[in-house]
Amino acid sequence: MTDAPRACVYLDHAATSWPKPPEVIDAVVAAMREQGANPGRGAYAMALAASRVVFEARRVCADLLGVPDSRDLFFTSGCTEACNLMLKGLLSPGDRVVVSSMEHNAVSRPLHALQQLGVRVDVVSADATGTMDAADVERAVRLAPTRAVVCQHASNVTGAIQPIADIADIAHENGALLLVDGAQGGGHLDVDLATLSVDAYALSGHKGMLGPQGVGLLYLRPGLEARELTQGGTGGGSSEDDAQPAGRPERYEAGTPNTPGIAGLGAGGRLLAANGAEWRAEEQRVFRILKAGLLELPGVRVYGPALDAPTVPVTCITHDSLEPDRIAFLLDRQAGVAVRSGLHCAPWAHRTIGTLGTGAVRLSVGHSTTETDVRIALAALAEVLG
Amino acid sequence: MTRQPRTFVVFAFPSVHDTLAAEDALKRSGVPATTIPTPHELGELCGIAIRVEPGHASAAEEALVRGGAPASARAEITDL
Numbered sequence: 001m002t003d004a005p006r007a008c009v010y011l012d013h014a015a016t017s018w019p020k021p022p023e024v025i026d027a028v029v030a031a032m033r034e035q036g037a038n039p040g041r042g043a044y045a046m047a048l049a050a051s052r053v054v055f056e057a058r059r060v061c062a063d064l065l066g067v068p069d070s071r072d073l074f075f076t077s078g079c080t081e082a083c084n085l086m087l088k089g090l091l092s093p094g095d096r097v098v099v100s101s102m103e104h105n106a107v108s109r110p111l112h113a114l115q116q117l118g119v120r121v122d123v124v125s126a127d128a129t130g131t132m133d134a135a136d137v138e139r140a141v142r143l144a145p146t147r148a149v150v151c152q153h154a155s156n157v158t159g160a161i162q163p164i165a166d167i168a169d170i171a172h173e174n175g176a177l178l179l180v181d182g183a184q185g186g187g188h189l190d191v192d193l194a195t196l197s198v199d200a201y202a203l204s205g206h207k208g209m210l211g212p213q214g215v216g217l218l219y220l221r222p223g224l225e226a227r228e229l230t231q232g233g234t235g236g237g238s239s240e241d242d243a244q245p246a247g248r249p250e251r252y253e254a255g256t257p258n259t260p261g262i263a264g265l266g267a268g269g270r271l272l273a274a275n276g277a278e279w280r281a282e283e284q285r286v287f288r289i290l291k292a293g294l295l296e297l298p299g300v301r302v303y304g305p306a307l308d309a310p311t312v313p314v315t316c317i318t319h320d321s322l323e324p325d326r327i328a329f330l331l332d333r334q335a336g337v338a339v340r341s342g343l344h345c346a347p348w349a350h351r352t353i354g355t356l357g358t359g360a361v362r363l364s365v366g367h368s369t370t371e372t373d374v375r376i377a378l379a380a381l382a383e384v385l386g
Numbered sequence: 387m388t389r390q391p392r393t394f395v396v397f398a399f400p401s402v403h404d405t406l407a408a409e410d411a412l413k414r415s416g417v418p419a420t421t422i423p424t425p426h427e428l429g430e431l432c433g434i435a436i437r438v439e440p441g442h443a444s445a446a447e448e449a450l451v452r453g454g455a456p457a458s459a460r461a462e463i464t465d466l
Contacts, residue, residue, distance in 0.1 A: 040402040043423040043434045051434075055406040071403055236402045239432040247401045 013366030031263035040235035057266025066192035082202035089226025093118030095147035130158035153185035158304035159314035210268030215261035287313035313365035335380035397457035411453025
């Protein structure tokens with residue numbers, strides 16, 4: 001057994017997609033090699049080329065996500081920063097939020113920090129599959145004036161898809177905002193933000209959206225302004241003004257952007273626009289083969305929605321006698337199957353499904369996963385579990 | 387060969403993003419335009435603006451409005 005990298009069956013797409021499509025890698029390289037100037041600053045040819053890369057990537061992502069005006073979509077360093085901007089920018093001491101019990105630390109930790117400042121945080125439990133019941137959310141929202149409902153689009157632990165459109169209606173009928181962590185939604189679901197009626201939606205750029213690590217997105221609906229987390233240079237007019245520009249997207253994008261990352265995300269968005277429906281269908285087919293196989297393994301408990309229920313291609317398992325960390329280690333070292341054990345930065349979710357004390361092994365499928373991959377993984381798992 | 391100074395019309399926009407949207411709208415409408423550093427005549431010292439020949443100024447303004455990217459300021463400059 002060695003630590004040397006090797007060809008593997010990669011089943012950790014919920015963490016980050018891999019391998020990145022060649023078009024994404026080419027776009028990243030081109031951004032560094034040919035469009036390496038600072039975007040949005042100078043007006044010489046290479047600076048304009050870089051600016052156009054960012055502009056086009058924003059438009060591609062807006063079109064893909066059903067955002068009519070691309071100015072409402074901001075680039076961030078990732079979904080975590082997007083969640084922080086969404087929560088810290090919109091919530092103030094004295095506000096009350098209702099939040100699902102399935103949230104990732106990217107949401108629960110900013111909320112904890114806000115709680116220290118006087119934001120009241122009320123958690124609504126999901127069921128054992130990790131799915132929220134909109135009626136439970138409605139009951140909680142009606143208990144007291146609520147500034148915002150915070151809910152993920154899909155779980156990074158069980159794959160459960162939350163009833164976001166229903167929760168949006170409930171929030172809005174009660175004068176609250178709906179703020180969504182869409183880390184597991186982008187690319188794996190056909191996300192149409194106009195239809196979902198969300199007020200804010202945070203996205204990872206490097207998971208289902210297929211971009212490189214270090215880039216994410218935040219959508220804020222028109223008319224809803226957050227306090228920006230960072231002030232600084234934006235390159236445009238009014239540089240002499242001490243105040244951060246109010247216009248979008250610059251208000252929320254101080255400092256030099258991650259042009260290579262944004263370029264790669266734009267390339268990922270173009271691929272999804274062209275192939276997304278077909279890729280999602282194949283992801284679902286392969287994932288169901290995986291999950292069906294897991295359900296047949298003796299001593300294995302599979303978490304998440306029923307086999308035929310809607311889900312993103314993520315699930316997790318525990319075993320009667322073998323610990324999750326041992327399973328993940330043996331799968332990797334014996335068979336080159338890459339999965340992740342532990343709490344997946346989502347202790348709330350693991351508490352909800354009853355695995356906070358043990359953790360679990362997460363298996364997640366993506367655009368590159370084949371039926372052969374999941375059959376190799378299932379055979380390896382059967383052998384590891386003996 | 388000595389270049390003679392010429393007059394151009396320059397349009398400014400609220401942000402770099404808006405300027406690029408304007409550049410795109412003009413391109414789609416077939417109006418010749420050049421993206422330049424914002425000239426001081428527009429009251430800004432940073433950012434980018436769009437320069438057109440005076441004879442294309444009206445067509446540019448129409449294309450910008452049609453494309454949802456109207457200018458926030460307009461000036462005439464002398465340039466080479």
